[in-house]
Amino acid sequence: QSALTQPAxxxxxxxxxxxxxxxxxxxxxxxxxxxxxxxxxxxxxxxLIIFDVSNRPSGVSDRFSGSKSGHTASLTIxxxxxxxxxxxxxxxxxxxxxLEVFGGGTRLTVL
Amino acid sequence: QVQLDQSGTEVKKAGASVKxxxxxxxxxxxxxxxxxxxxAPGQGLEWMGxxxxxxGNTNYAQKFQGRVTMTTDTSTTxxxxxxxxxxxxxxxxxxxxxxxxxxxxxxxxxxxxxxxxVSS
Numbered sequence: 703q704s705a706l707t708q709p710a711x712x713x714x715x716x717x718x719x720x721x722x723x724x725x726x727x728x729x730x731x732x733x734x735x736x737x738x739x740x741x742x743x744x745x746x747x748x749x750l751i752i753f754d755v756s757n758r759p760s761g762v763s764d765r766f767s768g769s770k771s772g773h774t775a776s777l778t779i780x781x782x783x784x785x786x787x788x789x790x791x792x793x794x795x796x797x798x799x800x801l802e803v804f805g806g807g808t809r810l811t812v813l
Numbered sequence: 814q815v816q817l818d819q820s821g822t823e824v825k826k827a828g829a830s831v832k833x834x835x836x837x838x839x840x841x842x843x844x845x846x847x848x849x850x851x852x853a854p855g856q857g858l859e860w861m862g863x864x865x866x867x868x869g870n871t872n873y874a875q876k877f878q879g880r881v882t883m884t885t886d887t888s889t890t891x892x893x894x895x896x897x898x899x900x901x902x903x904x905x906x907x908x909x910x911x912x913x914x915x916x917x918x919x920x921x922x923x924x925x926x927x928x929x930x931v932s933s
C-alpha cells in the first residue's frame with residue numbers, strides 16, 4: 703500500500719483537460735512544498751514534469767500544471783495529446799523515517 | 814548535458830548480493846545527492862534512499878536499512894547501490910536519480926534503469 707493515494711486510472715479525449723489527485727497527510731503533502739510529479743512511458747525511466755507543487759522544469763510543456771490544497775496535490779494536463787498517454791506518479795517529502803513517499807501511480811489513457 | 818548511465822542487467826540467486834553502478838556526467842557531482850528508486854514488474858515506484866557525495870552521508874528508507882549500502886566514488890563521479898540477502902521480491906528495475914538538493918526536492922534526472930532478477 704502506497705503512502706500517497708492516486709486514482710488507478712483516468713482517461714480523456716484529445717484536446718480535453720484531466721486532473722490527477724494525490725492525497726496524503728499533514729506529515730507529507732499537507733506539510734511541505736516538496737511535491738513532485740513524474741511521467742513514465744512504458745519501458746522508460748520516469749521524467750520530472752512538476753516540482754515544488756507547481757513549478758515546471760525547463761522544456762516541460764505548459765500544458766502541465768500542479769497545485770495543492772490541504773493534504774491533496776493535483777496535476778492537470780490541458781489540451782490532451784496522444785503522447786500524454788503514460789503513467790503518472792506523485793511524490794512528497796515526509797517527516798516519517800522514510801523521507802520520500804510515492805503515490806501508487808495513475809495510468810492516463812487518451813481515448 | 815546531465816547524464817546518469819547505469820550498469821547492465823543482472824540475474825542473481827536468492828541470498829546473494831548485487832551492486833549497481835551509476836556513472837554521472839555533465840554537472841558538479843558533489844552538489845546533488847543521488848537517490849535510488851526501484852520498480853517491481855508492473856508496480857509503482859519505491860524510494861530506497863539517498864547518498865550525499867559531498868560528505869558520504871546516507872539516508873535509507875526504513876524498509877531497506879541493514880540490507881542496502883550506497884556509496885560514491887568522487888574521482889569517477891560514480892554512485893553505487895549494493896543490496897544484500899536478495900529475495901524474490903527484490904526483482905525490479907533499479908533507477909538512480911539526481912537529487913534531492915537537501916533538505917528535499919525533486920529527482921530531476923534519471924538513469925536508464927538496471928533490471929535485477931532474483932532467481933532460485
